[in-house]
Amino acid sequence: MKMRAAVLRQIGLPAPYAESRPLSIEEVDLADPGPGELRVKIHAAGLCHSDLSAINGDRPWPVPIVPGHEAAAEVLEVGAGVLDVKVGDHVVLIFRPACGACPDCAVGRPALCGPGGESNGAGSLLGGYKRLSLPSGGTLNHHLGCAAFAEYATVSRRSVVPIDRDLPWEQAALFGCAVLTGAGAVFNTAKIEAGARTAVVGLGGVGFSSLLAAVASGARDVVAVDMLPAKLELAKQLGATATFDARDPDVIAKVKAATGGGVDYAFEMAGVVPALELAYRITRRGGTTVTAGLPNPAATWPLQAVSLIAEERTLKGSYIGSCVPSRDVPRFVAMFRAGRLPVDRLLSERIRLEDINPALDRLARGESIRQVILMH
Ligand SMILES: NC(=O)c1ccc[n+]([C@@H]2O[C@H](COP(=O)([O-])OP(=O)(O)OC[C@H]3O[C@@H](n4cnc5c(N)ncnc54)[C@H](O)[C@@H]3O)[C@@H](O)[C@H]2O)c1
Ligand SMILES: [Zn+2]
Numbered sequence: 001m002k003m004r005a006a007v008l009r010q011i012g013l014p015a016p017y018a019e020s021r022p023l024s025i026e027e028v029d030l031a032d033p034g035p036g037e038l039r040v041k042i043h044a045a046g047l048c049h050s051d052l053s054a055i056n057g058d059r060p061w062p063v064p065i066v067p068g069h070e071a072a073a074e075v076l077e078v079g080a081g082v083l084d085v086k087v088g089d090h091v092v093l094i095f096r097p098a099c100g101a102c103p104d105c106a107v108g109r110p111a112l113c114g115p116g117g118e119s120n121g122a123g124s125l126l127g128g129y130k131r132l133s134l135p136s137g138g139t140l141n142h143h144l145g146c147a148a149f150a151e152y153a154t155v156s157r158r159s160v161v162p163i164d165r166d167l168p169w170e171q172a173a174l175f176g177c178a179v180l181t182g183a184g185a186v187f188n189t190a191k192i193e194a195g196a197r198t199a200v201v202g203l204g205g206v207g208f209s210s211l212l213a214a215v216a217s218g219a220r221d222v223v224a225v226d227m228l229p230a231k232l233e234l235a236k237q238l239g240a241t242a243t244f245d246a247r248d249p250d251v252i253a254k255v256k257a258a259t260g261g262g263v264d265y266a267f268e269m270a271g272v273v274p275a276l277e278l279a280y281r282i283t284r285r286g287g288t289t290v291t292a293g294l295p296n297p298a299a300t301w302p303l304q305a306v307s308l309i310a311e312e313r314t315l316k317g318s319y320i321g322s323c324v325p326s327r328d329v330p331r332f333v334a335m336f337r338a339g340r341l342p343v344d345r346l347l348s349e350r351i352r353l354e355d356i357n358p359a360l361d362r363l364a365r366g367e368s369i370r371q372v373i374l375m376h
């Protein structure tokens with residue numbers, strides 16, 4: 001079928017993106033779902049920093065590619081062998097498909113699925129197929145098995161989790177990346193205790209989801225750190241107990257003073273080394289620093305090795321919030337519905353697909369939380 005999609009052909013075009021226009025809205029071809037696949041109608045797709053990283057080259061993927069990996073969609077067609085999802089179901093797309101059979105899937109760590117990582121790296125669906133093509137005949141790659149900046153998508157059954165039909169599309173989309181990643185880092189990767197002292201460094205959709213999860217967990221301190229006053233203000237409204245400007249030269253001393261010597265758990269959710277350094281240094285002795293931001297692969301960080309040992313520190317990476325999406329999407333949606341995880345507060349601009357390039361500028365400046373494309 002023919003459909004409109006945002007296509008990235010050249011990585012590294014300079015900002016402002018409203019002028020360089022790295023994404024062009026084009027008519028492309030979408031093939032029918034093969035065995036184990038679905039065709040879905042994308043209703044809402046969120047803009048995540050990882051989409052920007054695909055465009056600016058911090059996380060390069062094969063081009064040409066249709067980006068977009070955080071979306072809510074309706075199932076239009078099911079391929080052969082799909083028995084547990086039916087036409088009309090509502091689903092959230094998951095940006096790392098899990099094969100269900102590899103050693104990492106077997107131990108309950110689908111974020112590490114080997115075949116899922118390979119297919120994402122190749123710009124294909126799980127199983128290796130590519131279902132997108134250009135009218136000229138050239139193949140088009142799928143971003144993270146989703147390719148969600150499009151009117152429709154063909155995806156693996158293993159790239160979706162069904163959701164309640166009455167959840168509004170724009171809210172549902174956020175669960176696919178921001179909420180799984182940010183809340184999962186708190187509930188799964190760190191498993192914080194009630195009464196813990198926590199801090200979140202970097203307040204985008206991911207960091208704000210961590211903040212909401214820390215509040216929901218009954219953390220004693222929820223310190224929020226960013227560089228933008230508007231974000232710190234919203235953090236206060238959402239339950240932060242103290243806020244600090246990352247650019248303040250005394251920020252480390254101030255967080256330590258406010259938390260009796262540092263936090264038990266610090267979450268780095270900005271994706272840059274200075275934020276990781278800050279998160280590590282505001283973690284108290286014996287505490288845990290969790291990092292989910294995705295810096296450029298060339299970025300390295302000089303860690304004082306002995307501090308890990310002599311101060312019994314833990315440093316943990318977190319991908320998709322260490323989630324099992326089929327378990328955690330329904331769990332986090334239920335918390336949202338109970339008013340315990342108000343992720344609707346993270347929605348900022350609602351835009352059309354045509355307006356995606358200026359939206360990338362807002363994302364790059366850090367001024368939005370979650371911008372959502374309403375596709376139809
Ligand atoms: N691990 C995963 O599974 C996963 C999933 C999704 C996104 N990510 C990554 O998480 C990061 C956050 O994503 P997002 O969409 O929320 O990003 P975003 O761009 O919306 O938000 C990032 C925030 O960090 C702030 N920031 C930047 N530098 C800072 C610093 N030095 N100190 C404090 N704050 C700083 C910005 O002002 C902004 O508010 C990105 O790197 C993204 O690629 C990881
Ligand atoms: Zn994302």
Ligand SMILES: [Zn+2]
Nearest residue numbers: 099102105113
């Ligand atoms: Zn697997």
